[in-house]
Amino acid sequence: MxxxxxxxxxxxxxxxxxxxxxxxxxxxxxxxxxxxxxxxxxxxxxxxxxxxxxxxxxxxxxxxxxxxxxxxxxxxxxxxxxxxxxxxxxxxxxxxxxxxxxxxxxxxxxxxxxxxxxxxxxxxxxxxxxxxxLARYLSEASVLTTALRASLAKITVFLAVVLTLVVVIGTLMYVVEGPQYGFTSIPTSIYWAVVTLTTVGYGDIAPKTPVGKTLASVAMILGYGIIAVPTGIVTVGLAQAQASRRSDRLCPRCGLERHEPDARYCRRCGQNLPESGSGAIPELP
The missing domain is CATH 1.20.120.350 (Voltage-gated potassium channels. Chain C)
Structure with missing residues (x-):
């Protein structure tokens, strides 16, 4: 048995x-x-x-x-x-x-x-x-998650501004162009504004009047500026998250900070380092 x-x-x-x-x-x-x-x-x-x-x-x-x-x-x-x-x-x-x-x-x-x-x-x-x-590299995803979480408020405000812009521009295009040029309703005009601001430009709807073309040109220029905003926000968040992750690796013996995230020993005195994110406070001799 x-x-x-x-x-x-x-x-x-x-x-x-x-x-x-x-x-x-x-x-x-x-x-x-x-x-x-x-x-x-x-x-x-x-x-x-x-x-x-x-x-x-x-x-x-x-x-x-x-x-x-x-x-x-x-x-x-x-x-x-x-x-x-x-x-x-x-x-x-x-x-x-x-x-x-x-x-x-x-x-x-x-x-x-x-x-x-x-x-x-x-x-x-x-x-x-x-x-x-490759699983050990997944720990780096925590830095990206931290950066996105820290940038959430800024990105939310940015998206709210973009949403307001597309509604305003779409409504103006509906008034300026009208159904005769394909802008049959405000939602359709807002769709055009989204496509234009994101620089996708499907071309299924296009303004025909001089005023409409001028407004479209402004929307296109705004689109290029808008693209850079979230990139900058997330980049700053990533830099801050990486700096924070490094700064919390304080040596408990000599107090040296800014160790690499995967470092196990202090590069100055060889002391064992606390785990990243442990929040350990250095005990200076």
Whole structure:
């Protein structure tokens, strides 16, 4: 009885070592093959949505998709078996993504067209961070998050000003140009103002009168200035966030600050540094 239990535990550990451990050759090979299968599946779904390829290779693409769906289903079950807590894995981010990447294929049996939701499998490519040891760089995302959060008020005011501008300019264009030149309503004119201020310029609506062209020129010039504003706001926020992140790495022995975020030892005295964001106060000798 005990030997059977040990054998099951050893089998689960070996399976978990292959699925979750990228330091082993088998684990790395498993994940690389998984990424290749995900890419192949996403490409197959995309091609199946193109009429020419669907007419010529539709049966082949759908057959390939079902083969990959079965493989992903088996992989999901194996992950549940290998996980220390099947429930914890099923409710984790990757667990939810994994099950959502499988379900559309089975739902498509009842709801035609649902198979195109399989494109969500592209989210599974996030596992590439774990395969190539890129997860440590995700900590830098906290700097961007901090910068955006600190700039939220400024960006909100900026967007409010832009919204006011497009409403005013759109209304003026409706009054100046009128329905005879394509500005059939104020919402349509506001759409034109948004397209013009963002320098997209679809060209589906264009002013014809001299006054309208003058107003359009002003809107275009304003658009170039508006583009630079959020860039400057976020850039300043990033610089402040990075400076704050460095300044909180104070050496508890000599008080030296502005260490790199990933530094573990003080560059002056070699003392162990506190974790970033710990808020440790230096104890000067």
């Amino acid at each position: 005990h030997s059977a239990g040990r054998e099951r535990a050893a089998w689960r550990n070996a399976l978990a070592n292959i699925i979750d451990n990228t330091d082993t050759r088998a684990g790395r090979l498993f994940d690389v093959l998984l990424i290749a299968a995900i890419v192949l599946s996403v490409v197959a779904v995309m091609l199946d949505s193109v009429g020419v390829y669907q007419a010529r290779y539709g049966a082949t693409l759908r057959g390939l998709e079902w083969i990959l769906t079965v493989l992903f289903t088996v992989e999901y079950v194996l992950r549940l078996v290998a996980a220390r807590s099947a429930r914890q894995y099923a409710l984790s981010f990757f667990g939810v993504v994994d099950i959502l990447s499988i379900l559309p294929a089975y739902v498509a049996l009842l709801v035609p067209g649902a198979q195109f939701l399989l494109i969500i499998r592209v989210l599974r490519l996030l596992r590439i961070f774990r395969i190539f040891k």
